[in-house]
Amino acid sequence: MxxxxxxxNFKFNVPRSDFEAAEFxxxxxxxxxxGLRWKIWIINEEQSEAGGLMLFADQAAADAFLTGPLAAKxxxxxxxxxxxVKQFDVQESVTRTTRGPx
Numbered sequence: 001m002x003x004x005x006x007x008x009n010f011k012f013n014v015p016r017s018d019f020e021a022a023e024f025x026x027x028x029x030x031x032x033x034x035g036l037r038w039k040i041w042i043i044n045e046e047q048s049e050a051g052g053l054m055l056f057a058d059q060a061a062a063d064a065f066l067t068g069p070l071a072a073k074x075x076x077x078x079x080x081x082x083x084x085v086k087q088f089d090v091q092e093s094v095t096r097t098t099r100g101p102x
Contacts, residue, residue, distance in 0.1 A: 002039070003102055004062040004092050008074075010050035011082040016045050019079065023050075029070055030054075032041065035061020038101060055090075086099060 009073055012019045023041070032037050035057040043050040058061040066085065075083055095102055 002058070004056045004059050004091065005088040005090055006054045006056065006062050006066065007051065007084075007086045008054075009042075009049060009084045009087065010080045011048050012050055012079055013081065014079045016043070019043075019050065022077075022079070025033065026074075033061075033065050033068075033070065049073075051084075052057065 009053070014022075027041075030036065037055040037057060039051045039055075041050075042052055054062075054063065074080065090100075090102055092102060
């Protein structure tokens with residue numbers, strides 16, 4: 001099985017400082033996800049959009065996260081909306097050439 005990237009983007013309807021105050025305590029929860037190799041947290045304050053890129057060890061780990069309680073906690077948060085969830089295979093050989101952390 002190959003590694004799997006999950007990209008999640010969403011809108012937030014609170015000031016950035018409030019958004020960050022709510023998300024920072026969740027970082028250890030994400031770090032404890034079985035099969036998660038890393039997560040990059042992203043934000044575009046001007047567009048009130050945030051999200052993340054996550055690299056999972058395999059499809060099973062990605063699926064377990066997406067159907068699990070932490071994903072439900074995030075998607076059910078009242079300050080967040082307009083979720084986009086996409087999954088991608090990683091082109092490993094070319095990613096290694098450009099020093100991608102896989």
